[in-house]
Amino acid sequence: MNCLKVVSIVAFLILISCQHKKQESLSESKKTTILKGENFDVFNSQFHSDSVFQISRVDFPIDGISVSGFDRHNWTKENWKFINVPVSEKNEIQNYAHSLVKTDTLIIERFWIPDSGFEVERQFKLIKNKWFLVYYNNINL
Numbered sequence: 001m002n003c004l005k006v007v008s009i010v011a012f013l014i015l016i017s018c019q020h021k022k023q024e025s026l027s028e029s030k031k032t033t034i035l036k037g038e039n040f041d042v043f044n045s046q047f048h049s050d051s052v053f054q055i056s057r058v059d060f061p062i063d064g065i066s067v068s069g070f071d072r073h074n075w076t077k078e079n080w081k082f083i084n085v086p087v088s089e090k091n092e093i094q095n096y097a098h099s100l101v102k103t104d105t106l107i108i109e110r111f112w113i114p115d116s117g118f119e120v121e122r123q124f125k126l127i128k129n130k131w132f133l134v135y136y137n138n139i140n141l
Contacts, residue, residue: 037129040087040107047131048086055080057132064121064137075136083136087124107131117141 046053055077062075073079087109091098101108105126112119123135 037105037126038131040102040124040131043124043131044086047133048084051082054082054133057130058136059125059127059132059134062133063135065139067139067141069141083122083133087122 043057047057048054058075058077058080060075060077064075066073066075066079066081085093087100087107088098089100091111093111096111096113099108099110107124108121109123110119110121117139118141119137119139121135121137122133124131125134126132127134
């Protein structure tokens with residue numbers, strides 16, 4: 001009878017130990033996910049295909065301006081124009097120069113046509129583990 005109690009207690013302790021390690025492992029996994037934040041590629045795809053999602057991820061009031069000829073304005077939710085061209089590692093639009101700077105928390109992409117008065121720059125920043133557009137310059141003189 002004593003032997004059965006000892007075996008039961010040992011089995012119980014092993015079970016508790018395994019559960020505790022499993023919970024620690026899950027906690028570490030969650031911490032890693034939280035520290036890394038949202039995946040930019042997934043965000044990039046949704047941001048440039050879903051207008052409702054896009055407007056929710058523009059950090060208004062946003063820095064940058066829109067200039068088209070003599071029309072010049074700051075960006076607001078009311079005058080926002082949907083951006084459907086995703087951030088890309090390489091330039092896929094002919095006749096445009098392109099630069100891309102990527103860090104874990106900031107993406108800066110720029111398109112321009114040299115000596116033309118045309119330039120687009122946008123900056124995405126990781127804020128509280130979610131990507132947001134924080135700067136958008138769209139100049140077309």
